[in-house]
Amino acid sequence: MLSSHGDAVTWFSVPLGRLRVRLHTMVPLVAAVLVYWAPGIGLRYLLLLAVLLLHELGHALVSLAMGGARAVVSLSPAFGWADVTAFPDRREGWTALAGPAINLAVAGALALGGAGLDWSLRSASPTDFLLTISLVMGAGNLIPVKPADGGRAFSAFWPTR
Numbered sequence: 001m002l003s004s005h006g007d008a009v010t011w012f013s014v015p016l017g018r019l020r021v022r023l024h025t026m027v028p029l030v031a032a033v034l035v036y037w038a039p040g041i042g043l044r045y046l047l048l049l050a051v052l053l054l055h056e057l058g059h060a061l062v063s064l065a066m067g068g069a070r071a072v073v074s075l076s077p078a079f080g081w082a083d084v085t086a087f088p089d090r091r092e093g094w095t096a097l098a099g100p101a102i103n104l105a106v107a108g109a110l111a112l113g114g115a116g117l118d119w120s121l122r123s124a125s126p127t128d129f130l131l132t133i134s135l136v137m138g139a140g141n142l143i144p145v146k147p148a149d150g151g152r153a154f155s156a157f158w159p160t161r
């Protein structure tokens with residue numbers, strides 16, 4: 001459904017209790033154009049969106065489960081982000097790790113199912129492509145440098161002050 005706020009033209013907004021999922025209106029437009037003009041690339045774009053969404057939902061759901069007041073997941077044509085409660089303790093670390101953890105779990109499950117690494121936009125099978133981008137998204141975000149998730153987790157678990 002469309003958001004009832006002033007940004008209704010820009011975002012599709014779905015309230016799910018304390019969680020709100022926002023989809024930039026350009027996302028379905030870009031997806032539709034790609035699927036129409038280049039179905040193979042369109043399919044891989046949809047897979048990338050799914051990987052982004054899972055990553056941000058991981059942050060949001062773990063934050064809510066640990067007592068976060070509310071969470072907003074946003075998906076733009078090229079980025080995703082989660083606005084979650086800032087915890088002053090280790091819960092911040094678990095929230096940060098949840099996004100990459102979901103991606104790595106998906107990559108692991110696909111690997112167990114026989115998928116391999118292949119990120120060719122043209123020739124990779126959907127499952128190989130999904131495994132590859134899940135692995136890159138999961139592992140890439142774990143580098144222990146802020147603002148990456150790994151950096152946020154590192155400073156939550158081992159605060160310097």
Ligand SMILES: [Zn+2]
Pocket residue numbers: 055059096099100141149
């Ligand atoms: Zn993240």
